[in-house]
Amino acid sequence: MSRWLAGPRAGWALAMNDLRAWLRSPWAVAAALVPPLGMGVLVAVLTLAVSKQPVALVVEDRGLDAERMAQIVRGDREAYALKDMSLTQAEAALRQLQVAAIIRIPDGFGAAAATGDAHVDLLLNNIDVDFSDDLRRTVTRSVAQFDAPELGGEAGVKDSLLQAAVRQLAHPETAGQALTATGNPYRVAVDEHDLRFTTVSFMRYQVVPILILAAVNIGLLGTALLCVREFEERTIKVLLLAPVRRGFLLGGKLCAGVLASAALLTLLVFGGVWRGALRPPAAHWPALIALLGGTAVMAAGLGVLLGTLVRRSRVLTVVGLNLATALFFLGGGFTTVAFLPDWLAAIARILPTSYAIDGLRQTLFYPDLRGVGRDLLVLGAAAIGSAVLSALALRRGWNGR
Amino acid sequence: MRDARVAWASARLEWQHLGRDRLFLLCTLLAVVNFIVVVSLFGLTGSHAPTALIDEDGGPYARQFVSALEQAHHSFRLEPMSAAAALRALRDGRLVAAITIPAGFSDGAASGAIVPIRVDVDNVDIDLTDDVQRALPSAIVAFGTAIGVSGVHVHAEEHDLLAHDTDYIPYLVVSGLALDALVVAGVLGALVLVRDFEPAAGRVDKLWRLAPVGPAAVLLGRLLAAATVAAVAVGLTFVVVVLGYHVSPRSLPQALGALLACVLIFTCLGGLLGVVVRRTQAVVPLVFGLAMPFYLDSGALEPARLDGERVWQIAHLSPAYYAIGVLERAFHGLQVTPEPVSVDLLVLAGCAAAGLLAAGMAARRGQPR
The missing domain is CATH 3.40.1710.10 (abc type-2 transporter like domain)
Structure with a gap:
C-alpha cells in the first residue's frame, strides 16, 4: 500500500517545497498580490468617472x-x-x-x-x-x-409627462384626456428594453480581467519560473533519478502552481464579495468556483509546459511575456471577443483564456449558464493537453541530459 | 576613468552574453511587436457597437433612419437580421443592442406621427450601454434634420479645438509604445542584474566586493547593454507603428528622442527593481502585472485628467503617464498632460537618475553577504 502512495507523496512533497519557496520570498508574494490589488483600486476609482x-x-x-x-x-x-x-x-x-x-x-x-x-x-x-x-x-x-424631452431616457419621459400635466392644468378643457408626452418634432421615439434589471457597473464588469490577470500572472508566469528553477539549478536530474513516476513529478509542479493561483483567486473572490463587486446569482456559485478552478489549472498547466520546454529563465521570461500578453489581451481581458472582427475573433478562440473570460462573464452577469459547460471542457482540455505535452518535454530532458 | 573602463567592459560582456542567446533576442523582438498589436485591439471594440437591425418596414423613411444610425458618431456596426436571431445573439452576448424599425414606420413618419422604435439593450457593459443610449437621440436628430422636420427650436453647434480628431487606434498605438518600452526595458533592465543574485548563477554578486571598483560601474555597463537591446526592440515597434499602422510622427527627432529616453528610464527603473527583488521568479510577474494598472492609469486611452482628479493624481505615480505625455506630443501634437512636455521629460530624467542611484545603493547594500 505504501508503495502505491509513494508517488503521490513525492508529488505532494514537491508541491509543498515549491509553495514554501514561493512563500519564503516576500517579493514573489508581492508580485502575486500587488498587480491585481493595484488594478482593483484603480478600477474602483475609475468607476466614479467612467462614462461621465x-x-x-x-x-x-x-x-x-x-x-x-x-x-x-x-x-x-x-x-x-x-x-x-x-x-x-x-x-x-x-x-x-x-x-x-x-x-x-x-x-x-x-x-x-x-x-x-x-x-x-x-x-x-x-x-x-x-x-x-x-x-x-x-x-x-x-x-x-x-x-x-422623451429622448432623454426615463427622466426625459417623466419630464415630458410633467409638462403635459402642466399644460392640462393650464387648459382645463382637456381634463380627463390621457396624459401623453407630446412635442417631439423628430417623429421618432425610443422604446428601450434592457436585458437585465440594472446595468452592470464598471467595477463589477472589470472583476473578470482582474481575476484573469491574477491567474495568468501567477498561474502561468509563476509556475513556469518555479519549473525552470529545477533546470537551472540542475536539481531536475535528482528529481528524475528519484524512484517516482514522472507524472507525479509533473503533478507536484502543477499542484504547486494551482494551489498558489487558487489561494490568490480565493483571496480576490472574498475581497470582491466583501466590496460588493462580485455578486453572481446564488445558483451560479458552483459554476463560478469550477471556472476559477479550471482557469487556475489551465494557467498552471501552461506554466509547467512552458517551464519544461524552455528551461532557461531568461528565454522563459520573454516567451512567457509573449504568451501572457496574448492570453490576457487577445483572450478578452480588456475587450469582448465577440465584438472583434471575425478573423481576429477566430484567433482569439484558440486561446483558453477567451473561454475562461466568456464563462466568467456568463456566470456573473447573465441569468443562465449557457456555454459554461463548453468553457469548462476547453479549460480542462487545455490543462490535460499541457500536462501531456509537459511529460513529453520532460522525456526529452531525460534523454538529452 | 577606471570606472568608465569597467562599465564599458561590463557592457561588452553583457552584449556578448545577449548576442549568444539568439532565441532570447528573437523572442524579445516578438514580445514588443506582440504587445503593441494586442494593445491596439482595444481600439477595435471601443466604438461601432455590434447592433442588430431588424427592419420590418423597408420604406424610404426607414432607409433614411438606417443611414442616420450609420452616421451617428461611429456608434453602431449594424447587422441586419431577423428578430429571433437578434434576440438569440443578444442573449449570447454577441450584440450590444437590437434596433427594430416597426412596420408602418415610413407611413407614420410621413404623416407627422411619433413612431416608437424598439431597442433591446444588453446592459452588461455600462460604457457600451451608455454609448448606445446616447447615440440613438443623435441618430434621431440627424433623421429629423434629413427629412426636414419643423418645430425644432435649438441646435447644437460644435467648435473643435483641434483641426481634426485623432483616430483611436493611432492614439492607442502611440501610448502603447510607452508601455512597450516600460515592459521590455523594465524586464531587460531587471534581468541583467537579477542574474548575479541567483543561486543558479553562483551568486556572482559576492564577487563584486572583491572588485577594485564600486558596483555602480558594473551595474551601469549591464544596464547600458540591456538598454541597447530594448532600444532595438522598441525601434522595431516604431517601424511597425509607422509602416503597419501608418502613424507617422509630426516630429521624427522628438519622437525618437522620447522613445530613447523612455527606454533608458525604464531600463534604470527595471535595474532598480532587479537589485531590490533579486529573484527572476518575482521580478517578471511584478513588471508584467504592474504594467496593466499602469496601462489603465497613464492616459493610455484618453488624457488621465479627464478621468477625474483622483485618477489623475494617482497617475502621477506612473512613469508611463509622463512618457505618454511626451510621445503623444511628438507623434500627434496632442497635449494629454496639463504639465508641459519639458516638465514631463524632466520628471522622466529624474526617475532615471533616482532609479540608477537607488540601484547602486541597493547593490552596495547587498555586498557584505
Whole structure:
C-alpha cells in the first residue's frame, strides 16, 4: 500500500517545497498580490468617472428658456461631471484639461429659441475620436431634449409627462384626456428594453480581467519560473533519478502552481464579495468556483509546459511575456471577443483564456449558464493537453541530459 | 576613468552574453511587436457597437433612419437580421443592442406621427450601454434634420479645438509604445542584474566586493547593454507603428528622442527593481502585472485628467503617464498632460537618475553577504 502512495507523496512533497519557496520570498508574494490589488483600486476609482464627461457649463442668457436648457444639462448627472463657470474660467479649465469641453448657452438664446433658431455651443477638445464622439452624442441628446424631452431616457419621459400635466392644468378643457408626452418634432421615439434589471457597473464588469490577470500572472508566469528553477539549478536530474513516476513529478509542479493561483483567486473572490463587486446569482456559485478552478489549472498547466520546454529563465521570461500578453489581451481581458472582427475573433478562440473570460462573464452577469459547460471542457482540455505535452518535454530532458 | 573602463567592459560582456542567446533576442523582438498589436485591439471594440437591425418596414423613411444610425458618431456596426436571431445573439452576448424599425414606420413618419422604435439593450457593459443610449437621440436628430422636420427650436453647434480628431487606434498605438518600452526595458533592465543574485548563477554578486571598483560601474555597463537591446526592440515597434499602422510622427527627432529616453528610464527603473527583488521568479510577474494598472492609469486611452482628479493624481505615480505625455506630443501634437512636455521629460530624467542611484545603493547594500 505504501508503495502505491509513494508517488503521490513525492508529488505532494514537491508541491509543498515549491509553495514554501514561493512563500519564503516576500517579493514573489508581492508580485502575486500587488498587480491585481493595484488594478482593483484603480478600477474602483475609475468607476466614479467612467462614462461621465468632465464639462464646463457657461450660461450667458438669463431667460427662462436658457435656464431650462441649463437644467437639462445639469440634470444629466450620469453623463456629465459638470462645473458651472464663467467663459474665462472655462477656457482656462479647458487648457488645463480639467474639462474636455465647454457647453455654452449664449446670450440671446431665449429670443432665438422663440424663432426656432437658437443654438448651444459645444467647444470641444477633440483629442481622440472615441472621447470626442462620446461628448458629441451626449450633447446632441441634451440639446434634443429641449424640444423632445422623451429622448432623454426615463427622466426625459417623466419630464415630458410633467409638462403635459402642466399644460392640462393650464387648459382645463382637456381634463380627463390621457396624459401623453407630446412635442417631439423628430417623429421618432425610443422604446428601450434592457436585458437585465440594472446595468452592470464598471467595477463589477472589470472583476473578470482582474481575476484573469491574477491567474495568468501567477498561474502561468509563476509556475513556469518555479519549473525552470529545477533546470537551472540542475536539481531536475535528482528529481528524475528519484524512484517516482514522472507524472507525479509533473503533478507536484502543477499542484504547486494551482494551489498558489487558487489561494490568490480565493483571496480576490472574498475581497470582491466583501466590496460588493462580485455578486453572481446564488445558483451560479458552483459554476463560478469550477471556472476559477479550471482557469487556475489551465494557467498552471501552461506554466509547467512552458517551464519544461524552455528551461532557461531568461528565454522563459520573454516567451512567457509573449504568451501572457496574448492570453490576457487577445483572450478578452480588456475587450469582448465577440465584438472583434471575425478573423481576429477566430484567433482569439484558440486561446483558453477567451473561454475562461466568456464563462466568467456568463456566470456573473447573465441569468443562465449557457456555454459554461463548453468553457469548462476547453479549460480542462487545455490543462490535460499541457500536462501531456509537459511529460513529453520532460522525456526529452531525460534523454538529452 | 577606471570606472568608465569597467562599465564599458561590463557592457561588452553583457552584449556578448545577449548576442549568444539568439532565441532570447528573437523572442524579445516578438514580445514588443506582440504587445503593441494586442494593445491596439482595444481600439477595435471601443466604438461601432455590434447592433442588430431588424427592419420590418423597408420604406424610404426607414432607409433614411438606417443611414442616420450609420452616421451617428461611429456608434453602431449594424447587422441586419431577423428578430429571433437578434434576440438569440443578444442573449449570447454577441450584440450590444437590437434596433427594430416597426412596420408602418415610413407611413407614420410621413404623416407627422411619433413612431416608437424598439431597442433591446444588453446592459452588461455600462460604457457600451451608455454609448448606445446616447447615440440613438443623435441618430434621431440627424433623421429629423434629413427629412426636414419643423418645430425644432435649438441646435447644437460644435467648435473643435483641434483641426481634426485623432483616430483611436493611432492614439492607442502611440501610448502603447510607452508601455512597450516600460515592459521590455523594465524586464531587460531587471534581468541583467537579477542574474548575479541567483543561486543558479553562483551568486556572482559576492564577487563584486572583491572588485577594485564600486558596483555602480558594473551595474551601469549591464544596464547600458540591456538598454541597447530594448532600444532595438522598441525601434522595431516604431517601424511597425509607422509602416503597419501608418502613424507617422509630426516630429521624427522628438519622437525618437522620447522613445530613447523612455527606454533608458525604464531600463534604470527595471535595474532598480532587479537589485531590490533579486529573484527572476518575482521580478517578471511584478513588471508584467504592474504594467496593466499602469496601462489603465497613464492616459493610455484618453488624457488621465479627464478621468477625474483622483485618477489623475494617482497617475502621477506612473512613469508611463509622463512618457505618454511626451510621445503623444511628438507623434500627434496632442497635449494629454496639463504639465508641459519639458516638465514631463524632466520628471522622466529624474526617475532615471533616482532609479540608477537607488540601484547602486541597493547593490552596495547587498555586498557584505
